[in-house]
Amino acid sequence: MDPKASAPFRLDPHADPAVEAEALRKRGCPLQHVVLPGGVHAMAALDHKTALQVFGDPRMAKDPAAWTDLQEGRIPADWELMAFVRGAGMLNADGAEHRRLRGPSAAAFGRTPVEALRPRVKAIAGELLDRLEEAAATGPVDLRELFAFPLPVRVVCEILGFPDTAVTGLRRAFERLVTSGSDADPGRADIRSAEETIAAELAGLVAAKREHPADDLATALMQARDEDGNALGTQELIQTMFLILIAGHETTVNLVTGIARTLLKDRSLLDPVRDATRTWADVVEEGLRHSPPVRYTLMRYAKEDLELAGVKVARGTALVVSHFGIGRDPDTHHDPERFDLDRPTRRHLAFGHGAHYCLGAALGRLEAAVALEELFARFPDLTLATEDPEPLPSTALHGLKTLPVELRTDARPPEQRP
Template identity: 40%
Template sequence: MPEVIDLGGYGDAFRTDPHPVYAELRARGPVHRVRLPAPDDAHPTWLVVGYEEARAALADPRLAKDPGAIGATFLDEELIGKHLLLADPPRHTRLRGLVSRAFTARRVRELAPRVRHITDDLLDTMLPHGRADLVESFAYPLPISVICELLGVPETDRAAFRKMSTEVVAPTSPDSERDAVERFAAYLTGLIEDKRCAGPGGDLLSDLIRTTADDGDRLSPEELRGMAYLLLIAGHETTVNLITNAVLTLLRHPGQLAAVRADPGLADAVVEETLRYEGPVENATFRYAAEPLEIGGVPVATGETVMIGLTAADRDPGRYPGPDRFDIHRDTRGHLAFGHGVHYCLGAPLARLEARTAIRSLLERAPGLSLDGPPGDWLPGTLIRGVRSLPVRW
């Protein structure tokens, strides 16, 4: 039997900075049997830390996203319904096709003026104070406002929505996660019913309710709830931490910060290097071996779980020279922060739009931006990578 490495044994240092641990594992091999730290799954899982192995695994059809492939169920599916992260082709193909009819590239492009307007309003409110928690005042409200407007979530519901969402992606305990998902399910059921009764509207959720494929196919009520759940959570939690991680990393690298201040056009490069260097999704959600396979020469048996380390893979020195150096001038092409293959992130264009708008506007309007104390704690778990707070001044 392979050695099981207990990642929880590294203590708080692993949550604060997991990169040395991933580097240690990569040096020993691209795939390892690990036990995740609490509050994540306590059962051993395979962890892929090598870049080439991770890229191949992300596109390997033998690694199912649907836990039903091995006779298991997942909390999301049990309480919410099927969504893209719990489906494989052909069902995944069908779901993505229906969602893509409403969530188009044109729709994202048309959001650009609204994203700029929300960004400017937030900065108008924040900047006169001279100091702030950037997460609370800027990095969180921007993407939550955008995704809630996009999907038609009433403004009065957004505070409660934030509590549920944060507990889902960074649970403090298994019971609290279940409670948050149950409340989310009840909320979305009511929201969808309200929109169905209200008739056609201009928001994405209203469009999804009425989207019909050429053959007459439509999303079922459970699929609608599952897709709304995924879009709401994935549509803002990841972007909050992408913006926060980008700003924190720039403030810790004054030479890079000076370069962006001198050339605001480098905001796109900041986003891409942050995605590679300190991306908001540390590890992809579980995959399940639907049949025996090998990953990096390591045999994986049917029914075993596999976690693909996006953060670990994107710091593989075999792919990116000097990977622990933050360098906005490097070639970041091929990074895995948004995944790879059929499950490549549907919301990547929107995340990039929001992040580059936020970074460019913040640095232009707060040229004296600096840290105002240590960042807050890093979020628990091994899914989302980000800090709870980021005190800054200008």
């Protein structure tokens, strides 16, 4: 079915992403014409094969200079998703420029094997669970606020050598960039303010780190040189720090809360872990397929006229990738709506593919596996305090605003509890 034969599909940041992906799939073609918030047009890849082409085809660019609508002035400078399009250093660069910007981060991340961080991640999880238990003395607690959020924040800040306030102090600004406003109030002034606040704060952190270098990732990035002996410029460092900080916590927060909610809705899903036929790493991998923390990857641009999934794509067209479309694709996964740890394949692209594959993928997987293992070991009777926690309205991310839970550490059977 030609996606141009019907009206474009309007993406809704407030919609259930699985329901939205199914509605798109029913239109019959794995590449669909969609409208992003703000009336911005794009094509969305809905299955694994098409997504791989969008991610890996050399005729695709990340540099927004290839986006016709942007270059011809049809995209407002204060568009709510502009932070995903401009700036952010290596995120929106191609070829040699991308390699130059990414190289220092890749080298710095590779200084310490990720597995060596497990004891520290476990220790942080334990401290946070102590506080969670204290807070639960007065009633239900927010698992997102008190556990899922601070854990990756502390980890990424310790790795960078920044204080936790590098994220917590900028939390509202970060969240404004990844959440959607309403059509009536898109909050564009708030977005501009958030960008300015983040840039100013990170500039201060970079300056302070130059004055007080240490054995940490931020210092390593400042000292790194490319093959020509050149270091990253100050603005490039700020953009790199921004990307590491926001990507280093937002996706993990949403991954942990999303999986925890799924498991708490049906405790039998954990049986393969309890009988040791599956691991917590398997739980995380199935979570990445079933309820990925990234809803749509933004953006790629066609550098020339081309054809994808039998659809002609004009030069300069913007493309996005639907991760719920990939993970819930019935042609790839049997009974895709089911969270199944015995599933023979879990093909997903939650961390991207190709040159822009997420540098922090291994760390994110480790953090989520440790967080969930420690949580359910400490509180095996954990239950949801509400069946319908409020979702996070976002085009880019999939998550929850809160996840209220009751710990119920009383070891007695439910019928014997007061």
